[in-house]
Amino acid sequence: MLETSNLECIRGDRRLFAGVGFRLEDGELLYLQGTNGSGKTSLLRMLCGLLPAAAGEILWRGQPIGKLGEDYRRELCFLGHHNAIKEELTPLENLMTSAVLADDPLEEGQALDALELLGLAGREDLACRYLSQGQKRRVALARLVNERRPLWLLDEPFVALDAAAVEQVARLIGAHLQRGGLAVLTTHQPVEIAAGAVRQLVLTPGTT
Amino acid sequence: MLTPILAVIVRDLRLALRRRADIASVLFFFIIVVSLFPLGIGPEPEQLRKLAPGVLWVAALLATMLSLPRLFSDDHRDGTLEQLALTPQPLGLIVLGKVCAHWLISGLPLTLLAPVLGIQFDLSGDALWILSCSLLIGTPALSGIGAIGAALTLGVRGSGVLVSLLILPLYIPVLIFGAGAVDATLTGTGAQAHLSLLAALALAGVFFAPWPTAAALRIALE
DSSP states (O other), X not given: OEEEEEEEEEETTEEEEEEEEEEEOTTEEEEEXXXXXXXXHHHHHXXXXXXXXXXXXXXXXXXXXXXXXXXXXXXXXXXXSSOOOOTTSOHHHHHHHHHXXXXXXXXXXXXXXXXXXXXXXXXXXXXXXXXXXXXXXXXXXXXXTTOOOSEEEEESTTTTOOHHHHHHHHHHHHHHHHTTOEEEEEOSSOOOOOOSEEEEEEEOTTOO | OHHHHHHHHHHHHHHHHHTHHHHHHHHHHHHHHHHHHHHHHXXXXXXXXXXXXXXXXXXHHHHHHHXXXXXXXXXXXXXXXXXXXXXXXXXXXXXXXXXXXXXXXXXXXXXXXXXXXXXXXXXXXXXXHHHHHHHHHHHHHXXXXXXXXXXXXXXXXXXXXXXXXXXXXHHHHHHHHHHHHHHHHHHTSOXXXXXXXXXXXXXXXXXXXXXXXXXXXXXXXX
């Protein structure tokens, strides 16, 4: 269960949002919406613990995330605005390396299956620099296939993807919610995700 | 505890092998700077021997500086640094892995090249041996201390110059004891004391520097 209250974000001299609070139960999905520059990405980075909140607090299962530290990071999967893949490495190497670093090593077979599911069969041994934007995004999203951590924070997961891939990723998120996971995502595209409960949070500039 | 360190080392070495130009540019810089001195000063063996320890060590410092700005900037640009900061391991351990990889990519090749370049300065076998030892012990300290500067200047414009201004003064002790060790061999007073102090600096550099580096990276990621 993820709970926030009274969050405030200040970037530079500008207050992006204030008084943001929500409560997300297991199996629920939260859509973050708002215009460009309204602070969606900042809010996601706050939920990860990368960006300290100017005010307010974030509780994971009733405890502040700052105090949980490594235990919270073990429960969390963050997909940022950048793909976090290395251009010089192949999709397979990228996937396996990020899994080892996240302390969830994958078998090579599992990694290959994950890449195939995202439509990257036949590309697993090609350096990522030769892939298109959409394919790079798919490599980054392939992490989700074997991801069993309860909280997913996804920043624009569908950007640069074609319709088939969007559907596939929506299915992955749906399956995650069915397993009782939580997901927070920002998107500008309306996407159907089979979830128990969908909440929406609209960030409006200068909320007080 | 060793798994994340090893995983980062393997990843960074693999990346370095796919981008050999980066390693080569550092090594060629070292070779050229060191080779310019005998050409500029003239072939007086006595004078060259006297200059050799300082020249080789200063060139090694500058070559290390050259590779520092890239230590975290690539990972920062493509978002992998964020992911590294969000892994369940302490960020300090991951930085330690990156420092070890940096040493394997820059410090170790410099150490291996130095005795070959030392021949240009008419150094004796003994002095060449101590030169290699001092670089082998001293270069890990350069990587460790340099990581702090690289993290502090992450995302800053003109970080290359800034990192030199920040880090070169901190390299002075390493330079004094490193060049001093070779000097002591040349004058026959024995290099043991210098090498011991250098080893102490290296241990402190490699095992304490990752923590302030990790703190600086967290600030850079905000």
